[in-house]
Amino acid sequence: MTANDASPHPLQLTRDGQLRHFLTLDGLDCALLTDILDTADSFIEVGERTIKKVPLLRGRTVVNLFFESSTRTRSTFELAAKRLSADVLNLDISTSATSKGESLSDTLLNLEAMASDMFVVRHSQSGAPHFIAESVTPGVAIINAGDGRHAHPTQAMLDMLTIRQHKGRFDGLKVAIVGDVLHSRVARSQIRALNVLGAEEVRVIAPGTLLPREVESLGCTVEYDMTRGMKDLDVVIMLRLQKERMEGALLPSEREFYRLYGLNQEKLALAHPECIVMHPGPINRGVEIESAVADGPQSVILNQVTNGIAIRMAVMSMAMGGQVAERQQKLSGRGQT
Amino acid sequence: MTALLDIDQLLDQMETGLRQVLEQRGAESPVLIGIRTGGVWLADVLRKRLGIEEPFGELDISFYRDDFSRIGLNPRVKPSSLPFDTEGRDIILIDDVIMSGRTIRAAMNEIFDYGRPASIILATLIDLGARELPIQPDVTGRTMALDSHQRVKLRGPDPLRIEFQEAGQ
Numbered sequence: 001m002t003a004n005d006a007s008p009h010p011l012q013l014t015r016d017g018q019l020r021h022f023l024t025l026d027g028l029d030c031a032l033l034t035d036i037l038d039t040a041d042s043f044i045e046v047g048e049r050t051i052k053k054v055p056l057l058r059g060r061t062v063v064n065l066f067f068e069s070s071t072r073t074r075s076t077f078e079l080a081a082k083r084l085s086a087d088v089l090n091l092d093i094s095t096s097a098t099s100k101g102e103s104l105s106d107t108l109l110n111l112e113a114m115a116s117d118m119f120v121v122r123h124s125q126s127g128a129p130h131f132i133a134e135s136v137t138p139g140v141a142i143i144n145a146g147d148g149r150h151a152h153p154t155q156a157m158l159d160m161l162t163i164r165q166h167k168g169r170f171d172g173l174k175v176a177i178v179g180d181v182l183h184s185r186v187a188r189s190q191i192r193a194l195n196v197l198g199a200e201e202v203r204v205i206a207p208g209t210l211l212p213r214e215v216e217s218l219g220c221t222v223e224y225d226m227t228r229g230m231k232d233l234d235v236v237i238m239l240r241l242q243k244e245r246m247e248g249a250l251l252p253s254e255r256e257f258y259r260l261y262g263l264n265q266e267k268l269a270l271a272h273p274e275c276i277v278m279h280p281g282p283i284n285r286g287v288e289i290e291s292a293v294a295d296g297p298q299s300v301i302l303n304q305v306t307n308g309i310a311i312r313m314a315v316m317s318m319a320m321g322g323q324v325a326e327r328q329q330k331l332s333g334r335g336q337t
Numbered sequence: 338m339t340a341l342l343d344i345d346q347l348l349d350q351m352e353t354g355l356r357q358v359l360e361q362r363g364a365e366s367p368v369l370i371g372i373r374t375g376g377v378w379l380a381d382v383l384r385k386r387l388g389i390e391e392p393f394g395e396l397d398i399s400f401y402r403d404d405f406s407r408i409g410l411n412p413r414v415k416p417s418s419l420p421f422d423t424e425g426r427d428i429i430l431i432d433d434v435i436m437s438g439r440t441i442r443a444a445m446n447e448i449f450d451y452g453r454p455a456s457i458i459l460a461t462l463i464d465l466g467a468r469e470l471p472i473q474p475d476v477t478g479r480t481m482a483l484d485s486h487q488r489v490k491l492r493g494p495d496p497l498r499i500e501f502q503e504a505g506q
Contacts, residue, residue, distance in 0.1 A: 041416055
């Protein structure tokens with residue numbers, strides 16, 4: 001609980017309930033998540049045109065503020081902003097100003113002085129985008145591109161878009177999230193989104209050492225045995241084994257992990273015959289997933305990447321729209337008094 | 338004012354007008370694009386009346402509106418769908434009501450992102466005047482002026498009818 005929870009409306013929403021930042025899926029209802037998916041559907045069509053660009057954010061400046069490196073997330077955010085006609089600045093802070101001793105607040109003040117309209121923030125500390133949203137100049141939108149172990153809301157929403165495209169609905173779906181849930185910010189966001197959108201069952205399949213404490217409280221069931229866990233699944237989401245985040249002996253060995261929790265054709269055959277296979281990437285072939293499955297007919301891994309651009313276009317234009325609408329309301333309110 | 342407009346009469350007018358303009362321009366295989374929502378219903382009707390075989394396109398101009406910086410994004414946006422290549426084609430662009438001309442400007446900007454058409458003919462059911470941009474329809478069902486408190490809206494798709502409302506209702 002932060003002090004902000006006591007305020008009349010959540011930090012990321014305007015008083016009318018529109019997005020003005022996109023920090024977490026917590027507090028967003030089914031109607032708003034569905035609006036995001038519907039808007040993204042329209043942006044998918046834009047991506048199929050000769051000129052894959054719309055003028056919504058023309059003349060606005062989007063800064064990709066990555067305190068932690070990520071090629072795929074950063075490049076899809078960059079492409080999304082460019083397809084909205086924004087000017088984009090990519091700052092890899094891990095190799096920049098902070099290493100010269102500049103504080104986060106000072107970095108932000110400098111970027112705001114460049115008349116930026118939106119910061120897309122990736123940070124290893126949970127809550128960093130929230131902190132920035134609280135301190136940033138009014139009118140500037142903050143988009144969370146992944147913070148610590150907390151949340152990765154655009155990844156979760158692109159996964160929801162992919163599921164809806166292939167299954168057409170959420171109710172009645174049985175979805176499993178397999179692997180390193182402990183270190184995964186995306187798993188938390190996915191469990192949240194699936195519950196809000198009405199999936200019948202969200203199952204996590206992992207060894208106890210790779211599950212957070214009281215994981216069931218997030219809104220999921222737990223299965224330690226993957227052979228049992230695959231039964232009746234409509235969707236299986238594999239997580240990347242985050243080797244760079246492993247501390248201590250959480251795993252006996254990669255080979256042992258693959259034997260127990262890697263997705264191969266035999267295990268996939270235990271699921272519903274039309275079960276789709278998802279993975280946020282980058283995939284470790286032979287560690288989480290067999291190549292024949294990753295490249296197979298049930299895999300929608302590359303659709304996820306395409307959908308990532310559309311979801312990011314949707315979230316960016318909705319948050320910027322919320323900011324401008326709010327500013328306009330304040331101006332007209334001042335005019336009347 | 339609750340004077341009813343006969344929709345069939347207005348559609349006859351549009352059909353006759355379009356046939357004339359198409360002939361003048363020598364446009365032999367035009368395609369129709371309707372602007373959501375009313376323009377799409379009209380495109381469906383006019384396609385049959387003009388005997389055009391190709392399916393019509395549907396345009397949602399939400400991503401091209403010029404008032405994003407005032408009101409933000411329309412949350413009800415739906416994908417546009419143009420089931421043909423617009424490059425080098427003669428396009429009949431259809432909307433229900435024209436007033437400021439801003440919707441048509443946005444629609445033309447969007448059409449050009451699909452390719453370079455040979456020509457665009459603009460047909461609207463009702464022209465309310467009050468233009469803010471130098472955009473005029475080639476074909477109109479009816480030109481009329483409303484009092485500032487009145488609104489007009491096309492309801493449909495089946496049956497199509499024109500509804501007048503007093504503002505605030």
